Amino acid sequence: MTFGNVILDVDGTLVRGDEPIPGAADAVERLREAGRDVLLFSNNPTRAPVDYADWLAELGFAVAPEEILTCGAVTADYLAAEFPVSPTFVVGERGLRALLRDRGIDLTSDPDAAEVVVASIDREFDYDRLRDALWALDGATFVATDPDRTIPAVDRPVPGSGAIVAAVG
Numbered sequence: 001m002t003f004g005n006v007i008l009d010v011d012g013t014l015v016r017g018d019e020p021i022p023g024a025a026d027a028v029e030r031l032r033e034a035g036r037d038v039l040l041f042s043n044n045p046t047r048a049p050v051d052y053a054d055w056l057a058e059l060g061f062a063v064a065p066e067e068i069l070t071c072g073a074v075t076a077d078y079l080a081a082e083f084p085v086s087p088t089f090v091v092g093e094r095g096l097r098a099l100l101r102d103r104g105i106d107l108t109s110d111p112d113a114a115e116v117v118v119a120s121i122d123r124e125f126d127y128d129r130l131r132d133a134l135w136a137l138d139g140a141t142f143v144a145t146d147p148d149r150t151i152p153a154v155d156r157p158v159p160g161s162g163a164i165v166a167a168v169g
Contacts, residue, residue: 006031010042010052010068015059017154025060038067045072045120045145045161046095048102071146071161072096075118076103079143087113089136091129091168092120096145111136119168120145121161133168142169 008014014024031038040063042052049068056063072095079088080103087108090097100107100118108114114136122129149162 005037005039007039007041010040010056011044012152014040014061015056016152018059019154020059020061025062028061028063038063040068042068042070043146043148043161044070044151045075045099046093047072048095048099049073051095072099072120075120075143075145076100076105079103079105079116079118083116083141086115086141088116088118089114089133089140090118090120091122091125091133091164092118092145093122093124096120111138114140116141116143117168118143118145119161119165121151121159122164125164125167130167137168144169 008028014021028038047055047070049070050065052068052070053063053065076099079100084104085106087106088100089108089111090100097107111132112135117133117136117140119133119142144165145161147162147165148160150157151160
């Protein structure tokens with residue numbers, strides 16, 4: 001069986017936390033040397049592909065931003081296409097908010113104004129954000145960046161977007 005292109009998961013496959021998995025960068029290079037196009041995908045919605053490329057370069061991976069796709073970028077593209085003028089309430093981190101703003105999404109902190117609610121990882125999530133998201137959901141479309149309940153960290157898994165999605169939804 002021959003493969004023309006390869007999609008590789010980043011988190012837990014190429015890196016664990018902020019550490020590259022031994023041999024992963026060499027494996028990506030060998031795929032390229034074999035003539036394969038490589039796309040790296042991450043369920044981390046907190047960074048734009050260009051930021052991911054910079055971070056991965058620091059870890060020894062030679063990748064261009066156009067070779068990286070994240071669930072945050074996919075979510076931003078989806079909202080820009082399907083809900084381009086809908087006020088959007090976000091439970092998520094600064095990086096996701098920036099991705100949404102860059103696509104022209106109108107972000108609101110007013111739960112009563114929200115037509116779309118986006119849930120994602122938010123390491124500053126608290127009861128008030130949960131309450132506001134619940135109120136915003138009344139009549140709004142619910143979008144989640146990804147269902148991952150945990151994230152592979154260096155020592156052990158930590159809660160991911162799916163934990164927030166479950167709480168909000």
